[in-house]
Amino acid sequence: MSKHNRLVFVLAFLTSTISLIQMNGCIRKEPTQVDGSNVLKIVVADHSGLSMVNQSLGYAPVSDARVTLQSKYYYQAPDQPVTVSAVADSNGVVKFGNLALGEYTVSVKKEMPVVVSESGALDTVTVQGNQLLNIMNVQTIDTVKTELVRASDIVINEIYYCGPKNSTRYYYDQFVELYNSGDSTRYLDGLIVCKGIEKYKPNMDSVDYVQVLYIYQFPGVPKTGRDYPIFPHQFVVIAQDAIDHSQFVNTALDLSNADWEFYNPYYSEIDNPAPNVTNVIPDNSLDFTMSMKHGDVILADGKEFYPGEVNEYGMQYYHVPLKTVLDGVEYSINPNSQKLLTMHVDAGLAGGGINRYSGKSVERRRPGFDTNNSSLDFIVSDHPTPGYSHEY
Ligand SMILES: [Ca+2]
Ligand SMILES: [Ca+2]
Ligand SMILES: [Ca+2]
Ligand SMILES: [Ca+2]
Structure with missing residues (x-):
């Protein structure tokens, strides 16, 4: 130039x-x-x-x-x-x-x-x-x-990703909590919960999709299905595994009452009684494991997603169009981290200072409070609150 x-x-x-x-x-x-x-x-x-x-x-x-x-x-x-x-x-x-x-x-x-x-x-x-x-x-x-x-009534209200206090590297009690901040019943049918790619992408703010690694989907038909309601001001917990994790590590969470669990049929994991939010990418042999330091979670209507590029390790990325995204939250131990998720979905970062295995979570300041800037919208909660808010 x-x-x-x-x-x-x-x-x-x-x-x-x-x-x-x-x-x-x-x-x-x-x-x-x-x-x-x-x-x-x-x-x-x-x-x-x-x-x-x-x-x-x-x-x-x-x-x-x-x-x-x-x-x-x-x-x-x-x-x-x-x-x-x-x-x-x-x-x-x-x-x-x-x-x-x-x-x-x-x-x-x-x-x-x-x-x-x-x-x-x-x-x-x-x-x-x-x-x-x-x-x-x-x-x-x-x-x-x-x-x-x-902007969506259903939002990601809390993410617990850092793992409980323990010395055995146990982190399988992770969960994502959704919340209906509106006054009308909404439906979870066909919604997808995704884990974003863990790599900075220079053009992320100028494309009309977000890149993701995992896609887990609620049962039902996207957008028109009416089988899985989320009532006004209801919390919905999706556990990595819906079991009582304190039987393995006494500081871990009892998630046996979680509303849903992430389930991957492409590897031999136990299908617990809680209904499943199911992995739809056959190449992905992992459970919905979230980074304990820096990552992002995206909620979309599930109507549209398609394969994107393959990264240098042979991992297939998927594209989720921005117009289908309902909410997305990025978190990082370091509030000055380079962003992974486009500012069109989240202009900030939740979770500053949360160390691995510290038993803390990030939760919206008030249930459903969402300006699409997680630096403002989220607080650090000293202990996770699956199914309720730190406010009450
Ligand atoms: Ca699981
Ligand atoms: Ca199950
Ligand atoms: Ca949002
Ligand atoms: Ca909560």
């Missing part, structure tokens, strides 16, 4: 930042970016059901939604892709000008008020949408419709 180009990039970025401020001050000016000549029109439409459909437009416009466009190819500094951001108008429309050809990610986010009780009390929920787009044509106005969905 020439010095001149670099200057153009930086100026373009500044211009876009200023134009965003101007927009907020009601002076509408299109943001510009890099030295291309393409114009992109993005229409932000709400599919969460929280906004009214405008009959003349034919969709539910999301006004004042912040739209962020990030280049996959152009960087203003190492590790800092060129990014522009603007706010949608009353028709949910935002236009970006002077774009170079190439791939971009679009992410849109907005907080919306919702009535949470019969008394009419208001709360806010976040709706969001992410998509990947490729600007191929010179000087055409491309209309891209970004469909927002409500």
Whole structure:
């Protein structure tokens, strides 16, 4: 890249930042970016059901939604892709000008008020949408419709991964706790619980999927199944093995009452009475074992996943599209670790300072509290709370 180009990039970025401020001050000016000549029109439409459909437009416009466009190819500094951001108008429309050809990610986010009780009390929920787009044509106005969905009611509420206090390296009492933070019954049918890859991936923020190593799935049909309800404010515990682990190590957890257990039919593990969340990848001969130091867990609707690349050790990675992801949580003993999970799913890290075999867990500050930043959303609990919260 020439010095001149670099200057153009930086100026373009500044211009876009200023134009965003101007927009907020009601002076509408299109943001510009890099030295291309393409114009992109993005229409932000709400599919969460929280906004009214405008009959003349034919969709539910999301006004004042912040739209962020990030280049996959152009960087203003190492590790800092060129990014522009603007706010949608009353028709949910935002236009970006002077774009170079190439791939971009679009992410849109907005907080919306919702009535949470019969008394009419208001709360806010976040709706969001992410998509990947490729600007191929010179000087055409491309209309891209970004469909927002409500951030999930079902979230990963607690992860216990570090193992109990013991000197025999026993860690088979790990568990993942889910929680329904909404006021409606939701369904676990077909949901997948995944373990992300344990390797930094430089382009993770500019692709429209997350890479995972394990996929375990609830029984039932994804999205439409109604056989496995999770009631409002209910906790659901998925044990690595749903047994009383204190029979082996006295500090380990009794998970014989867990609601579910991870079960891998592709190796000879005992199928305990608890129903199974089952491994669906035949090549994976491991139970749902989580890293005791740094890892991430992803919950998705299970509608779509497919094989991705094979790593240098011959392990097959799988891709789970971002649009199917309900929640994801990354944790690390070191709060300054390099992120493994895209900021589109989790902008932070839970679990700072949790040592292996310390018997601690990470749990949401309040049940279901989720801003997609685990540094803020999670606390360290001195002892795991399977099926309840540290708050009560
Ligand atoms: Ca198991
Ligand atoms: Ca079982
Ligand atoms: Ca989340
Ligand atoms: Ca808990």
